[in-house]
Amino acid sequence: MIGKISNVSEYSDMALRLGDYIEGGELLNLETNTTHGWLKLRGIAKPLGFELLGNPGKDLVGRHLRFECSASPLKCEERLDARNLQLPDRFIGATGTMTANHQTRLFDCSVEEFLRLCKRGTPPPTFWKRCVYLEWFGNCGRVLLELPDPRAYFVEVLEGKEIPFPLEPLPEPPLDQNDPTGESSPLEILEISTQDDDTLTINKTNISPDEEEDPYALFSDDFKKLIQTQEPVKTNTPDQAINYITSILDSSEEGAPLRSLIGPTPDWTQLDEKQVENHLKQTVALLALHNIAFHMCPHFTYADAARYLFEVLADQELANSQLKGTLWYVHYHTAEHCETCAKTYQTD
Ligand SMILES: [Zn+2]
Ligand SMILES: [Zn+2]
Known part of the structure; x- marks a missing residue:
């Protein structure tokens, strides 16, 4: 089993997190101010559309992105069935932070093993990987789709034919080869606690150094709280x-x-x-x-x-x-x- 350090923030538990339920999807921003696309959720035959006001992050502006759940050995998401999620038939609302250039740190063992090795002073190597990070606000409150190490590419249509184009290379990861523990990187595990039911809570700083100054993060924490106190959509x-x-x-x-x-x-x-x-x-x-x-x-x-x-x-x-x-x-x-x-x- 392979572990992932989740992007745990104060409000993350209030978001509808779709990462573990996604098989794939597409995001299109071909007209300015409109971002739309669809998501294929495991266990639900019909793809769910989304139509959002606003643009995604710079790397996705004017683009048609296609993404699929990771096929790499670092399978970092759990594969859950979406049938029991209470979802509407589409998502509407406004774009939050959306980028295919997010980076997240993965490790090649279970979280428990990771923590055991850290406590022993021999932390296992970690790997920076691309993460498709799509956030929006709307009929399901705050929705967050994080897809670490995905298969993702841009689609362009030339003479009626779809041509895949690779994503831009990622900026240098914040973690270098000589520092596999990440001790000098901006990412730090701040606190790890075990709950009574044996679940682990990991609190940490930002997963990418530029997240703090993200100009697309328009939604204040107060707003996130407000929208999450609304009643969930019923099926x-x-x-x-x-x-x-x-x-x-x-x-x-x-x-x-x-x-x-x-x-x-x-x-x-x-x-x-x-x-x-x-x-x-x-x-x-x-x-x-x-x-x-x-x-x-x-x-x-x-x-x-x-x-x-x-x-x-x-x-x-x-x-x-x-x-x-x-x-x-x-x-x-x-x-x-x-x-x-x-x-x-x-x-x-
Ligand atoms: Zn017009
Ligand atoms: Zn509409």
């Missing part, structure tokens, strides 16, 4: 969902204005570009908890999109609170309010 069979939706549509409940979900329009003059993006993405993630998706066309900036949401849609649209947890979604798109899109569709 419905399509039949149940249709009956439920019919009963909602038959009922006279009008729903409350979107405004009641997203709050007042911020004073834009007080926010810089990054803060506007942050506010928009947090709002989109909160709306996603109510099965409301908000998409951007490539002609809008985050500021344009935020204004459209807060100044036009907020008071004009009603949110039906009963959609939450169903297979029914409401979609808004800036294309409905975009002159460039309107012209494009006219000439089509």
